[in-house]
Amino acid sequence: MVSGKDVFTKLQRKLKFGQIGGGRDAFIGAVHRRAAISDGFTEFVAGALSSTAEKAKLSGEDLLLNPARNYGSWQEMLEKESALPDGERIDFVSIVTPNHAHFEPAMTFIKAGFNVIMDKPMVLNSEQAQALIKAVEENDIVFGLTHNYTGYPMVKEARHLVRTGKLGKIQRVVVEYPQDWLLTKLEAEDQKQAAWRTDPARSGIAGAVGDIGSHCENLVSYITELEIETLCADLNTFVSGRQLDDDASVLLRFKNGARGILWCSQISTGEENGLNIRVYGTKGALYWRQEEPNYLYFTPPGGPVEVHRRGADYLCQAAQRATHIPAGHPEAFFEAFGNIYMNFTDTIRAKLEGREPTGLELDFPTVYDGARGVKFIEKVVASSKTDQKWLPFD
Numbered sequence: 001m002v003s004g005k006d007v008f009t010k011l012q013r014k015l016k017f018g019q020i021g022g023g024r025d026a027f028i029g030a031v032h033r034r035a036a037i038s039d040g041f042t043e044f045v046a047g048a049l050s051s052t053a054e055k056a057k058l059s060g061e062d063l064l065l066n067p068a069r070n071y072g073s074w075q076e077m078l079e080k081e082s083a084l085p086d087g088e089r090i091d092f093v094s095i096v097t098p099n100h101a102h103f104e105p106a107m108t109f110i111k112a113g114f115n116v117i118m119d120k121p122m123v124l125n126s127e128q129a130q131a132l133i134k135a136v137e138e139n140d141i142v143f144g145l146t147h148n149y150t151g152y153p154m155v156k157e158a159r160h161l162v163r164t165g166k167l168g169k170i171q172r173v174v175v176e177y178p179q180d181w182l183l184t185k186l187e188a189e190d191q192k193q194a195a196w197r198t199d200p201a202r203s204g205i206a207g208a209v210g211d212i213g214s215h216c217e218n219l220v221s222y223i224t225e226l227e228i229e230t231l232c233a234d235l236n237t238f239v240s241g242r243q244l245d246d247d248a249s250v251l252l253r254f255k256n257g258a259r260g261i262l263w264c265s266q267i268s269t270g271e272e273n274g275l276n277i278r279v280y281g282t283k284g285a286l287y288w289r290q291e292e293p294n295y296l297y298f299t300p301p302g303g304p305v306e307v308h309r310r311g312a313d314y315l316c317q318a319a320q321r322a323t324h325i326p327a328g329h330p331e332a333f334f335e336a337f338g339n340i341y342m343n344f345t346d347t348i349r350a351k352l353e354g355r356e357p358t359g360l361e362l363d364f365p366t367v368y369d370g371a372r373g374v375k376f377i378e379k380v381v382a383s384s385k386t387d388q389k390w391l392p393f394d
């Protein structure tokens with residue numbers, strides 16, 4: 001049985017969005033565009049898709065954007081979209097630029113009253129994160145962050161099992177995200193995605209920790225709802241001449257007394273996107289693998305392993321809502337990404353319809369999650385630079 005979401009919108013039109021970044025040769029912008037329209041109630045109508053006006057326009061032409069809304073810069077998009085009437089103007093903007101180009105467009109669009117969804121890590125430092133929180137609160141806009149792994153149905157089920165006490169008290173968490181694509185000095189070959197990710201001016205103070213360690217932190221927080229009390233980090237740069245970390249080990253102590261290990265790496269030979277999480281409680285353990293996302297493993301003490309499967313009737317409401325095709329037809333990265341957009345856009349619709357969004361609709365990463373992620377990056381980098389064993393998180 002597949003329920004997916006109910007079609008309940010009273011808004012008699014699709015939501016409209018514009019994108020900043022995601023031009024020719026870009027990676028994640030195309031995923032966002034596909035995710036945003038995946039439930040059929042949102043359309044892509046405007047863009048400032050690249051860092052130069054010329055490439056931005058060419059990128060928009062590739063995507064058959066209406067020439068009048070194919071902008072040369074995000075500043076132009078803001079000015080021209082602001083002048084359009086309600087219902088025609090974009091309802092939200094999707095920001096998919098490299099990390100250094102998140103804060104300024106986000107702040108400017110938020111202050112102009114636009115809803116914003118953007119990719120992680122949210123901004124470059126906690127000062128920017130706090131300013132963004134203030135702007136979101138003051139302007140009463142809907143803000144989403146694409147920590148997309150929390151969009152998977154079986155991740156939602158994992159959280160549900162923890163919340164409903166199936167694991168008992170959590171004592172141990174192990175999360176890892178190994179990749180191997182930066183095993184060589186790819187940035188020296190001018191590979192676009194490697195170039196900015198290893199450049200402190202565009203990536204921020206961390207490499208692998210910001211790029212994928214931030215996803216680990218977010219996944220642990222989403223599933224377990226545990227709060228980090230102190231941490232001890234060891235960052236390394238294996239590739240000679242690289243400016244930022246490409247491998248990190250982090251020990252975590254949580255406020256409830258649980259202990260954790262977080263490992264992220266971009267030089268781990270043979271690994272693709274090996275995001276895995278294990279959570280051990282007094283009454284049971286969970287295991288979820290991103291590369292096999294339709295299954296969640298639960299093991300009670302002394303008992304056989306239970307395999308919980310996407311598409312089954314026994315799953316929680318949040319997991320069922322995030323499921324779109326029957327069990328056995330795999331859903332994966334695109335669908336999980338689409339689920340973040342589905343809840344984000346349903347929350348915008350609720351607002352436009354003048355009703356409170358439901359708990360299920362509000363199930364997407366927020367500006368507060370983004371700020372915690374930025375703080376995590378800062379603390380991990382600071383910890384790695386000192387000889388002090390445990391660094392307080394708060």
Ligand SMILES: NC(=O)c1ccc[n+]([C@@H]2O[C@H](COP(=O)([O-])OP(=O)(O)OC[C@H]3O[C@@H](n4cnc5c(N)ncnc54)[C@H](O)[C@@H]3O)[C@@H](O)[C@H]2O)c1
Pocket residue numbers: 020021022023024025026027028029048049050051052073074096097098099101119120121146147148192193196211
């Ligand atoms: N959630 C995920 O799984 C995931 C995966 C990949 C990347 N990301 C994040 O998404 C962001 C983009 O990463 P990417 O790998 O797609 O980068 P990319 O280099 O492939 O693409 C970035 C795009 O932004 C454009 N751009 C840069 N400055 C701009 C500006 N001022 N105005 C308009 N466009 C501008 C570039 O021209 C390019 O088209 C990063 O923050 C990254 O951390 C998230």
